[in-house]
Amino acid sequence: MEEEIKAEFEKNGFKLDEEEEILRKCLAFCINYKLSASDIVSSWDVYSLNRQLESTVQNAHMDTFLQQLQNEQKEALINEEPGLHLYSNDVAMILNDEPEYPKDDIHGTPIDKPHSYSNEPFDSTHKPNGSVLSSGQSSQIVTPFGQRKNKFAVQSTLNGLPATENTKKEDDLETDDIIMRVQPSKRCSLQILSSQPESGSRFMYDRIEDKFNFLENRIVRHATALVASGLYEEPMDPTVASQECVFAVGMICCEEEGRLKEKPILLQSSVKHSGGQRVRLDLQKLSQFSIFPGQVVGIEGLNPSGHCLIASKIIDFVPLSVRADENLPPAKKQAVDQELLLTHPSQMPSELSLIIAAGPYSATDNLTFEPLIELLAYARRKQPQLLILLGPFIDSDHPKIKKGTVDRTFDEIFRLEILRLLQDYVEYMGSAARVVLVPSIRDAHHDFVFPQPAFDIHPPDLQHQITSLPNPGTFCANEVKSDRLYHDYNTSSFQVKIGCCTLDILKQLSGEEISRNSSGGTKHRLSTLGNHILILMYSTSILDNSFYPLYPPAEGTPLDLSIAPEALQISSVPDILILPSDLAHFVRVLSVEGRSEGEEQVRCICVNPGRLARGEGGGFFVELRYDGSPDSASASVIRI
Incomplete structure (x- = not known):
């Protein structure tokens, strides 16, 4: 059969670099996946065209060629039974002809070891019983991301949590008091408060009149609020x-x-x-x-x-006692959980646990989504009530996306790689787990417009666990609806309002603003830039009722003020404001003192989780626990 494979390659104009080694591997591929010589050469032809390779077949490409064969076989398995859901690790075991469970992993009566979960490495490959979240890629391929030594090291903390060394390994987390395991005994509710463009609406046809009216209304609202004070x-x-x-x-x-x-x-x-x-x-x-x-x-x-x-x-401020949004239309509320709209306050969780991460979710040298796989493995162990993932998911700036060397559509990559991983996660975690997705203008498979509609996803039987928000988006978690049956209870005892925007407004503000300090000096400005940007964002974006206060927009920002201008407006100060940025990661409590007598202080947790993947290595994400107020909340910025 090796001679047949060689003859087929020569027939199609290909030359073999290391002939003996390449023919041996191609023979193994044909046997494992039941392919003929013409099938294997045809697959190589597609592979070389997508990657613009020369006519010489090189042994160095055999490993990535194997990945393409595995993806083709996985899609063929799924297409045979469209209604059948296969865990990603099950598909990988079928392709690799592996047994259902490793030989050294025999399930028996669990042993009572409270911290035994911390003794295992955070490896998301070769785990039984559906706990593997892999995209079917070959586990033998070693990438720079997989070779990193320091995993899940705590970089910084909020509210008195002790700092740790950056070189801490995941095995040392067994005795680490910073990252605490949370057992979500109760499922949190969600209610979307944002307006958004209608799905399928025409965009980037905004008129000068639309822009003028939007800017005029901002000035009038601001003037009205100052006079009302x-x-x-x-x-x-x-x-x-x-x-x-x-x-x-x-x-x-x-x-x-x-x-x-x-x-x-x-x-x-x-x-x-x-x-x-x-x-x-x-x-x-x-x-x-x-x-x-x-x-x-x-x-x-x-x-x-x-x-x-x-x-x-x-x-440059509006008195806090004045509602600057008094003329705003009421926010459109979308109840995600109809069964939780009428809930007894005593049945709500006393705290909210979150893991927050922002894309990209794959290193620049491949599209295997290793950082996302390890993040989900971490989340399975920490069991947060909310997993908030912000785009980009299919990053248009990824080298393989920009070169067009992928062999699937962007929608297929998102559906088969991202959504399948998330579906495995929520099915493994159970009904208490929830995932919130927020798109980005860098998502290659989504509308390039800001404000941006939510992803159009409807996972079967999981619509109450995987929720998509618009960009920007605002939602309430654990909101309790009052009812006469519960009139003796304080129904507003615990609810968390969260605002998200994936546009890098912090970086754009830092590049556009000019300032003068009384103390003067460039050194002073650089040393206080982080705090200056936060206060700048807080005093202008929130009190000016806009997620995007810049105008004209920064270069590359597809701002369209005709489709849903109300989507950019913030009706009230959120408890948690998530603003992913290329600037340094942080979790900080912002506070604005009342500028007039009798005004109370407004506090808000502002989170920049950083990027989950940075180049060929790992980046950062945030683990946060909110217990009623920003002062009692605790958080950790973790390097993956």
Whole structure:
């Protein structure tokens, strides 16, 4: 048969580099998968075309060629019985002709070892009984990600949890008090609060009128909130010459293209107060400020000539006692769990456990999704109530995606790799586990628009465990609905509001804003950049009621204000705000002191989980426990 294989290769114009070794492996492939010589050469032809290889067959490509053969066989098995769900490890064992269980793994009566789960390595291959979450790739292939030594090392913690050395190995987690095993005895409820574009709606056809109305409404709402606070009078026209100090509200604009500069900076007021005209803004008298294009602010200053407003004060906040969203339409609520809408408060969990990760989920040297497989293996052991996964899932910036060397459609990769892994996870974990997916504009298989609709996925019998949110998205976990039967209970005793946005707004804000500090100096600004960005995001994004306060949008951002402008608005401060970014990972409690007498402090946990995969190695994710308030919450940033 080796001669037949060789003749078939030569017939199709291929030359063999290491002939003896290649023919031996091809013969093994034919025997294992019941292929003929023409079948194996035909598969190689497809493989070489997808990867733009030369006509010489090299032995170095045999391992990845085996992966393609396994994927083809797996899809053939699934297509034979469409209604049959196969665990990924079962498919791999069928293809590799392995027994159902390893010989050294004999199931018997469990032994009482409270921490025995920590003695095993976090290896997501070769585990019995459906606990393997693999994509059917060959376990013999060793990748840089698989060779890393330090796995699941705690990088930083929140709220007094002791720090650990970065070199801590997963075997040492047996006595680690930082990462605590959570047993979710009760399933949390979910209620989606976000508006989103309708599925299949036409986008990127927004009109100038839509953009104008969106920006005008932002300025008007901000002015209304400042006047309602009682601290400021009705805004005046800043373009009119006046010898007296005036108060105006408008949007920061840049006269020239490119990054905002101190000169020239313009203030665009509303149509109501100035006909939408712009005036030059002079900030020389201010010792401290922080502004960016699209920011809506209040300005106190003089305009003696009518051509330049000399600012003496910038009001970049809205008093917390005032609802700046009083004119917003009510958020569209979607009940994900009808059976949990009417729930006795005493039946709700007293805390919420989460694992939060952001894509990409595969290293740059392959598409085997090893980081995601190990994250799910970790989650199976920690058993969080919520697993929040933020895109990109099929990263359009992945080298193999950009080169077009994949042999399946993007939808097939998402369905067969990502969703199958998640389906295995929730079936293994049981009904208490829940997964929330949030798309990204970098997802190659999804709509390239912002705001972005949710994934259109409907797993059979799992629609109450795998939920997709729009981007940006907001939802409530463990919300208790009041009823006269429970009127004696405090029905708002425990609920968590979570906001998510996968667009890298933190990085975009840091690149667009300009600031001046009273202490001055570049060193001071760089040392406080992390905290500065958080406060900047908090004071502008949340209090300005927008997940995306920048305008014009950063390059590459497909902002469309015609399909669902209300999807960008935040109705109230969330308890947990998740903003994945390429900037340094963090988990931090943000607080804004009341700017007027009698105002309370507003607190929020802001999370940047980092990226789960970074180059050919692992990245970071966050494990968080929320116990009623940000002050009592605890979290760990973990390197995978």
